[in-house]
Amino acid sequence: MSNYQLDTSRHAACWTKGRGGHGVQYIVIHHWDDPKKHPTFEGTVSWFVSGKGRTSAHYVVEAGRVARMVAESDTAWHAGNWNYNQRSIGIECNPRASEADKQTVAQLVSELLARYPGAKLIGHKDIVATGCPGAYYPPAKALAPYLGGNPTSAPAPAPTAPAGVDVERLAREVIDGKHGNGEARKKALGANYGAVQARVNEILAGNKAPAKKKTTDQVAREVIQGQWGNGADRKKRLTQAGYNYNTIQRRVNQLLK
Numbered sequence: 001m002s003n004y005q006l007d008t009s010r011h012a013a014c015w016t017k018g019r020g021g022h023g024v025q026y027i028v029i030h031h032w033d034d035p036k037k038h039p040t041f042e043g044t045v046s047w048f049v050s051g052k053g054r055t056s057a058h059y060v061v062e063a064g065r066v067a068r069m070v071a072e073s074d075t076a077w078h079a080g081n082w083n084y085n086q087r088s089i090g091i092e093c094n095p096r097a098s099e100a101d102k103q104t105v106a107q108l109v110s111e112l113l114a115r116y117p118g119a120k121l122i123g124h125k126d127i128v129a130t131g132c133p134g135a136y137y138p139p140a141k142a143l144a145p146y147l148g149g150n151p152t153s154a155p156a157p158a159p160t161a162p163a164g165v166d167v168e169r170l171a172r173e174v175i176d177g178k179h180g181n182g183e184a185r186k187k188a189l190g191a192n193y194g195a196v197q198a199r200v201n202e203i204l205a206g207n208k209a210p211a212k213k214k215t216t217d218q219v220a221r222e223v224i225q226g227q228w229g230n231g232a233d234r235k236k237r238l239t240q241a242g243y244n245y246n247t248i249q250r251r252v253n254q255l256l257k
């Protein structure tokens, strides 16, 4: 069930039919440029429709709405790297990265992970040198609180590390900042990068997203009893505890009717 409106009425001008025989192995997060330049959802959609930038993405997303501009079975021109384009879904996100923006992005990502099990969630700057995706980097960490408790968002199975490599120690070192970021980290870790990064994501997701313990009904009744506060405070507390605010709030409204 989606909490966002899906608009499939507009299409990007630039894309390539099919994926050259490749499957979806990556979900690449982008943002619509520096918020200081005042980019908008409609502006980004129009830009891809016009084809002026010779670029595109599968999805444009902000709080509560999603535009699909290239079919998932086709190749969008978003990564600046053809190998990645053929193997990925590109998502363009509102760079203000509000809680509600992240919730909608995370919901779409969860749905994609369910459709493409094992796909890795990465940022544009994991592929090329760029500031993109800004506040969404690294995506697995930025979206972890909003992916929490959703069984379809389980991290991709970790690639197997060569025997004798202490993945746990390397992952802790990465979190302590010893191996840099992006390309530098990839170089430093070499063949172990995939396995170590997967463990880093697991650790960070574990820290950020406590397991969901109660049913929607239980939490909704607690909300009505006043245990979760009101307004923005309620939203923040529910989200931090790993619950989907919209789902809980809808149930509260039903119970109060």
Ligand SMILES: [Zn+2]
Pocket: 029, 030, 031, 078, 124, 130, 132, 133
């Ligand atoms: Zn980008």
